[in-house]
Amino acid sequence: MVRAFLFFCLLTLVLNMQAQEEEPYRYENTLKATATITPGIMLNQKQTDIYINGELEYFTDNKISIRGDAFWMAGAQQKPSLLKDNSAIFFGGLYHFHKNRFDYFIGLQPGVSFTKPNATNDVYATPQSGITVKVTTTYDYKIIPNFSPITGITFYVSNYFNFFLNVRYVYARYYGYEGSSINLDEFRISGGLGFQIHTTKKK
Numbered sequence: 001m002v003r004a005f006l007f008f009c010l011l012t013l014v015l016n017m018q019a020q021e022e023e024p025y026r027y028e029n030t031l032k033a034t035a036t037i038t039p040g041i042m043l044n045q046k047q048t049d050i051y052i053n054g055e056l057e058y059f060t061d062n063k064i065s066i067r068g069d070a071f072w073m074a075g076a077q078q079k080p081s082l083l084k085d086n087s088a089i090f091f092g093g094l095y096h097f098h099k100n101r102f103d104y105f106i107g108l109q110p111g112v113s114f115t116k117p118n119a120t121n122d123v124y125a126t127p128q129s130g131i132t133v134k135v136t137t138t139y140d141y142k143i144i145p146n147f148s149p150i151t152g153i154t155f156y157v158s159n160y161f162n163f164f165l166n167v168r169y170v171y172a173r174y175y176g177y178e179g180s181s182i183n184l185d186e187f188r189i190s191g192g193l194g195f196q197i198h199t200t201k202k203k
Contacts, residue, residue: 032057034164034194038071040086044183048077049086053190057094065094069109071188081118085141086184088113088170090148103154113144113172117182139177144184146172154194165191 033056040049052074057067069090076083092109117139152166172184 028059028061029200030059030196030198032059032065032162032194032196034190034192036190036192037074038188038190039077040071040170040186040188042082043185043187045082046078047082049081049083049186050074050076051087051188053188055194059096062098063096065096065105067092067094067107067109069111082182083115083184084118085116086113088146088172090146092148094150101156103156104152105154106149106151108147108149109168110145110147113146113170113184114141115144115172115174115184116141117174117177120178137178142174142176144172144174146170146184156196160195160197162194162196163192164194165189 033054035052035054038051038053040051042049050073051071053069053071055067055069057065059065071088071090073083073086075081088111090109090111092107092111094105094107097104119136119138122135122137148168148170150166150168152164154162154164156162166189168188170184170186170188174182174184
């Protein structure tokens, strides 16, 4: 009975996709949202950051959309990690290339990062007494401007659901770390299930 029900659901989905193969699922006044876990691979540091990522996107027409992304840094795979926090928000425009149910896009999103490196510990030995002294240096939160080219693909399963894959490059730099700076450049890769609604009827 369960197998028959699953087969019926799968058959219904396939027939629905075939019937609507040429129908575009994204058009003017469509609102799209996603939430997922995103790894950030730092290009100049041996660290992979883990973010919780949310996205909200609005299509002004078939080809153009405006999109905002928020990343909350939940931690890093490596311990100890270089960064205590590197959360960020981005906002910008995307250009879309549609092919049936597939939506390929490119775009650019400037933004800001809220960055704080972890404290560093240095040990010094005084030459006269030989006593070792441990010095801990802490760093401030800083709001850092950044920019992020982004590309990806979305496959629209139905009028309300989609699967997506995004790849973005983030350029940012933290100044004032150990008398120098930290290059925070990252590749961030995200994917999963998304949702969309049509705020107006299709013209």
